[in-house]
Amino acid sequence: MFLLLILYTEFWGKIAKEFYWKTPYTGNFMDYNFDLTRAKIYIRCMQGATTNMCYNVLDRNVNEKKLGDKIAFYWEGNKPEDYARITYKELLQQVCKFANVLRAQGIKKGDHVAIYMPMIIELIVAMLACARVGAVHSIVFAGFSAEALSERILDCSCSLLITADGFYRGDKFIKLKEITDEALKLHGENPVKKCIVVKHLKATKENDKTSTQSNLPPAKRACLKLQDNHNEKAKNVLHKTQIPWNEEVDVWWHEVMKEAGEECEPEWCSAEDPLFILYTSGSTGKPKGVKHTIGGYLLYTATTFKYVFDYQPSDVYWCTADVGWITGHSYLTYGPLANGATSVLFEGVPTYPDVSRFWEIIDKYLVTKFYTAPTAIRLLMKYGDEPVKRFSRKSLKILGTVGEPINPEAWLWYYNVVGDRRCPIMDTYWQTETGGHMLTPLPAVTPLKPGSATLPFFSVVPAILSESGEELEGEAEGYLVFKKPWPSIMREVYGSYERFESSYFKRFPGYFVTGDGCKRDKDGYYWITGRIDDMLNISGHLLSTAEVESAIMEHLAVAEVAAVSHPHPVKGESLYCFVTLKDGHEFTDELVTELKNQVRKKIGPIAAPDYIQIAAQLPKTRSGKIMRRLLRKIARNERDLGNTSTLADESVLEALFKNRVETI
Numbered sequence: 001m002f003l004l005l006i007l008y009t010e011f012w013g014k015i016a017k018e019f020y021w022k023t024p025y026t027g028n029f030m031d032y033n034f035d036l037t038r039a040k041i042y043i044r045c046m047q048g049a050t051t052n053m054c055y056n057v058l059d060r061n062v063n064e065k066k067l068g069d070k071i072a073f074y075w076e077g078n079k080p081e082d083y084a085r086i087t088y089k090e091l092l093q094q095v096c097k098f099a100n101v102l103r104a105q106g107i108k109k110g111d112h113v114a115i116y117m118p119m120i121i122e123l124i125v126a127m128l129a130c131a132r133v134g135a136v137h138s139i140v141f142a143g144f145s146a147e148a149l150s151e152r153i154l155d156c157s158c159s160l161l162i163t164a165d166g167f168y169r170g171d172k173f174i175k176l177k178e179i180t181d182e183a184l185k186l187h188g189e190n191p192v193k194k195c196i197v198v199k200h201l202k203a204t205k206e207n208d209k210t211s212t213q214s215n216l217p218p219a220k221r222a223c224l225k226l227q228d229n230h231n232e233k234a235k236n237v238l239h240k241t242q243i244p245w246n247e248e249v250d251v252w253w254h255e256v257m258k259e260a261g262e263e264c265e266p267e268w269c270s271a272e273d274p275l276f277i278l279y280t281s282g283s284t285g286k287p288k289g290v291k292h293t294i295g296g297y298l299l300y301t302a303t304t305f306k307y308v309f310d311y312q313p314s315d316v317y318w319c320t321a322d323v324g325w326i327t328g329h330s331y332l333t334y335g336p337l338a339n340g341a342t343s344v345l346f347e348g349v350p351t352y353p354d355v356s357r358f359w360e361i362i363d364k365y366l367v368t369k370f371y372t373a374p375t376a377i378r379l380l381m382k383y384g385d386e387p388v389k390r391f392s393r394k395s396l397k398i399l400g401t402v403g404e405p406i407n408p409e410a411w412l413w414y415y416n417v418v419g420d421r422r423c424p425i426m427d428t429y430w431q432t433e434t435g436g437h438m439l440t441p442l443p444a445v446t447p448l449k450p451g452s453a454t455l456p457f458f459s460v461v462p463a464i465l466s467e468s469g470e471e472l473e474g475e476a477e478g479y480l481v482f483k484k485p486w487p488s489i490m491r492e493v494y495g496s497y498e499r500f501e502s503s504y505f506k507r508f509p510g511y512f513v514t515g516d517g518c519k520r521d522k523d524g525y526y527w528i529t530g531r532i533d534d535m536l537n538i539s540g541h542l543l544s545t546a547e548v549e550s551a552i553m554e555h556l557a558v559a560e561v562a563a564v565s566h567p568h569p570v571k572g573e574s575l576y577c578f579v580t581l582k583d584g585h586e587f588t589d590e591l592v593t594e595l596k597n598q599v600r601k602k603i604g605p606i607a608a609p610d611y612i613q614i615a616a617q618l619p620k621t622r623s624g625k626i627m628r629r630l631l632r633k634i635a636r637n638e639r640d641l642g643n644t645s646t647l648a649d650e651s652v653l654e655a656l657f658k659n660r661v662e663t664i
């Protein structure tokens with residue numbers, strides 16, 4: 001054990017030396033307590049060290065590594081004709097300017113800044129500028145609704161919000177500024193004092209010299225044709241007068257950037273100061289603000305990126321995840337930049353303008369390492385091999401997946417068709433809470449098994465526990481937990497330390513509990529079997545059934561609701577809801593649409609249930625608990641319900657089977 005500790009400290013200590021610390025750490029590399037029965041939970045990494053994340057991922061690369069002229073991002077817009085690129089030097093310059101803007105707006109170390117933006121270079125600039133001034137960013141996925149945005153802004157009291165006028169995802173136009181304004185009006189008092197707005201649509205339309213995008217010097221945005229359908233529609237929201245605008249709060253990004261200076265001293269922070277808060281679903285329905293800190297997160301994302309993707313300086317790496325999710329934080333922004341990598345930042349969707357878009361982009365930029373989600377693979381697989389084979393993909397070397405278990409069929413298609421049997425697949429298992437990869441193969445090192453995330457990354461110590469908390473050895477199935485901390489483990493749930501402790505450390509004292517079920521095979525390989533709490537994973541996005549239920553409950557006609565997970569061929573899982581109506585309300589198609597829209601409005605389109613059925617009564621135990629286990633079976637039309645002896649009234653079941661909605 002002692003030897004392990006020395007190895008651990010030595011391993012990470014050596015990696016820490018590759019980065020810049022204004023002052024080095026004193027004492028242990030890591031201090032922690034995982035046992036709630038003994039004391040409060042805490043995890044501290046490199047105490048005493050001071051540093052700056054932005055300095056490490058930009059200044060260090062430009063000044064020490066001489067990577068100033070290297071491309072940091074190829075930006076690929078929603079339309080193939082719309083693209084740009086930015087070097088490390090230019091990115092640093094933009095970030096310094098925007099960091100000065102933040103300071104001019106009164107933002108200082110420890111302040112919270114909300115970011116609600118499309119996948120554009122300014123999003124990366126905004127994140128890194130926050131990191132430069134020591135502010136904590138809280139990024140809200142731009143597909144979330146006004147309600148969801150408002151809830152997240154209020155929860156961590158963001159005094160500044162950064163957004164854009166609007167954007168396209170495929171054919172769909174999203175009026176981001178309108179949603180933003182709605183969010184700010186929702187709850188009377190809101191903490192946002194200023195809102196900085198990127199004029200994104202205008203820039204793509206006119207190649208406007210005064211626009212934000214052209215502040216990035218070599219950004220070569222192709223002019224879109226004026227008769228273009230998109231721009232005709234976009235025109236309506238382009239001008240200040242045509243989008244909701246509040247003179248007291250709103251400022252244009254390009255206007256404040258014009259006056260900003262290019263010199264900006266980074267704020268030197270403690271390694272344990274917060275870097276960001278990112279919300280993830282919690283089983284109570286209220287999202288949890290997962291807090292990550294600077295030092296450990298830097299080391300862990302940099303190292304996992306380097307080894308899992310076998311990073312080489314000549315690589316062009318592409319992670320398709322949105323920056324609004326943890327994958328976009330760790331493996332589109334911080335991990336790749338910490339290594340001085342060149343990445344693709346893609347604004348669009350895999351099916352627009354056609355289903356070859358991914359492969360076209362891979363050939364356009366000669367992408368070598370490609371990281372996406374099983375849901376995208378399953379979606380594209382439906383269209384067969386031809387759209388893939390139309391493009392060469394010869395540049396590809398390594399493929400990755402993340403977000404949910406990948407079914408062997410999708411794995412094999414990814415391997416055989418996309419990768420032409422040349423590229424190993426890194427199935428990376430991790431969570432918002434872990435900050436970086438936990439179970440993952442390493443290319444050319446780990447023999448692969450389709451559907452298994454294989455083995456732990458360096459210094460990760462997993463265990464499988466039984467229901468009663470015993471560690472199971474050898475071949476086993478049970479609860480996946482981690483026995484020791486790793487540098488990028490989350491540090492708290494913002495605003496509720498108690499919730500942090502109870503969500504992750506209470507069920508099995510002494511362990512970090514992931515909430516996932518897992519099998520270990522005879523070779524010691526890990527296979528994630530899915531969530532074992534009331535969470536579900538739709539297209540790689542975690543949702544809690546409670547969150548969806550409370551959105552539906554707000555509808556006047558609804559007396560009671562229960563949401564369960566149902567398998568879906570592309571999304572992995574989908575939502576199937578049972579609703580009991582109040583007297584005097586009828587179950588109609590319009591009502592079903594209203595209920596689905598209610599969820600869209602409260603949470604966002606990703607959470608909209610696929611199926612809603614009427615339930616005169618829900619199956620409950622004698623103590624009144626809804627028996628979701630039975631509802632899951634009813635949704636799947638499985639008549640073998642197992643033990644129903646705790647059910648208060650058995651007669652409710654037949655009616656539920658009768659009113660089932662046909663599923664795919």
Ligand code: WTA
Pocket residue numbers: 280325326327401402403404405406427428429430431432433453514515516528530531537540541542
């Ligand atoms: C699931 C995403 C199987 C898992 C990085 C986890 C996976 C949840 C995999 C976290 C994988 C993620 N194999 N399941 N390779 N990757 N998951 O917080 O259930 O959005 O707990 O982080 O996704 O989702 P989150």
